[in-house]
Amino acid sequence: MSSLASRILKGDRRAVARLIRDIDDRMPSAREELKALYPHTGNAHIIGLTGAPGSGKSSLTDQLIAAFRQRGQTVGVLAVDPSSPFTGGAILGDRIRMQQHTLDKGVFIRSMATRGHLGGLTRSTRDAARVLDAFGVDIILIETVGVGQDEVDIVKQADTTLVIAVPGLGDEVQAIKAGVLEIGDIFVVNKSDLPGARKAKRDLEMMLDLRPRPADAWHPPVLQSIATQSEGIEQILTYTDKHVEHIREHDGHKHKRERLHEEFFVLLKGILHDQLESLLQSPTHSASFFEALEQEAQDPMTLAEQFIERYVSFHHTPNQQ
Numbered sequence: 001m002s003s004l005a006s007r008i009l010k011g012d013r014r015a016v017a018r019l020i021r022d023i024d025d026r027m028p029s030a031r032e033e034l035k036a037l038y039p040h041t042g043n044a045h046i047i048g049l050t051g052a053p054g055s056g057k058s059s060l061t062d063q064l065i066a067a068f069r070q071r072g073q074t075v076g077v078l079a080v081d082p083s084s085p086f087t088g089g090a091i092l093g094d095r096i097r098m099q100q101h102t103l104d105k106g107v108f109i110r111s112m113a114t115r116g117h118l119g120g121l122t123r124s125t126r127d128a129a130r131v132l133d134a135f136g137v138d139i140i141l142i143e144t145v146g147v148g149q150d151e152v153d154i155v156k157q158a159d160t161t162l163v164i165a166v167p168g169l170g171d172e173v174q175a176i177k178a179g180v181l182e183i184g185d186i187f188v189v190n191k192s193d194l195p196g197a198r199k200a201k202r203d204l205e206m207m208l209d210l211r212p213r214p215a216d217a218w219h220p221p222v223l224q225s226i227a228t229q230s231e232g233i234e235q236i237l238t239y240t241d242k243h244v245e246h247i248r249e250h251d252g253h254k255h256k257r258e259r260l261h262e263e264f265f266v267l268l269k270g271i272l273h274d275q276l277e278s279l280l281q282s283p284t285h286s287a288s289f290f291e292a293l294e295q296e297a298q299d300p301m302t303l304a305e306q307f308i309e310r311y312v313s314f315h316h317t318p319n320q321q
């Protein structure tokens with residue numbers, strides 16, 4: 001077995017940090033390490049947190065870490081920060097806030113940065129979660145920065161998705177309606193010390209009630225919390241437990257299948273993207289296409305099709321032979 005992987009399986013934290021960094025840097029060697037780790041994954045409960053910036057995701061993550069630790073569970077945290085490729089994704093405030101956990105051997109915190117293409121973050125976050133899973137943590141918390149498509153793709157890969165809302169943002173609730181209503185397993189109105197919390201809760205419940213749902217499907221609860229006062233945290237844990245139980249009892253197979261398909265799709269897109277990128281960077285492959293493009297000898301669409309035809313073997317399906 002390759003070296004980083006075997007060190008991770010023996011509980012070496014530094015190897016975990018190293019491999020996650022390699023994944024973030026898209027080092028080719030990381031792929032081999034991941035292959036060695038896959039058979040040792042599938043045990044962690046992955047919980048995604050999404051919601052508008054400032055809604056309290058980091059504060060809640062911090063509280064959730066403490067609560068899970070109190071129950072004796074180990075926790076891995078991936079803080080995803082697509083907005084700051086240059087700082088390596090470290091969010092200073094988050095780091096400071098979570099510092100109380102950094103000496104705890106039962107907690108592993110990493111920030112993910114976006115290097116390269118759109119969607120690359122989705123892939124590296126999933127891969128990093130696999131690493132933490134193989135390392136043996138019980139709970140993996142994935143905190144995203146906002147509520148865009150990338151974030152949605154990231155939390156789609158979680159077992160349980162928490163959508164964090166705050167009171168008094170009518171427009172925000174609309175945004176939630178548009179994008180993340182479908183993906184939320186548990187909704188939390190954080191900052192419930194502020195006016196309008198009950199209304200936000202009712203609004204969300206109403207929107208959720210409007211959605212058609214089979215009788216035995218999971219019904220997403222709308223909870224309230226005040227992260228800064230550690231209020232409502234136990235209830236969130238109660239419901240993440242309930243959700244896991246529900247998955248196990250009702251649609252465990254479907255749940256697992258959907259996540260595997262999603263992961264596979266993300267991987268395929270990533271591999272194809274990397275291949276295309278290196279083809280484009282190699283003049284032997286790309287020069288004639290660029291020339292035709294610049295001279296307007298062909299339209300870009302036709303050229304793109306020809307490029308794919310030449311270098312990507314989509315068309316070699318058996319029934320076309």
Ligand SMILES: Nc1nc2c(ncn2[C@@H]2O[C@H](COP(=O)(O)OP(=O)(O)O)[C@@H](O)[C@H]2O)c(=O)[nH]1
Pocket residue numbers: 051052053054055056057058059060093190191192193194225226227228229
């Ligand atoms: N009043 C109030 N402020 C909160 C609460 N939770 C978090 N905050 C504050 O909201 C700000 C943003 O929180 P943060 O956790 O960084 O949000 P994130 O961007 O979603 O990660 C910080 O100043 C927090 O102290 C809460 O329950 N009530």
Ligand SMILES: [Mg+2]
Pocket residue numbers: 057058059091094143145
């Ligand atoms: Mg944050």
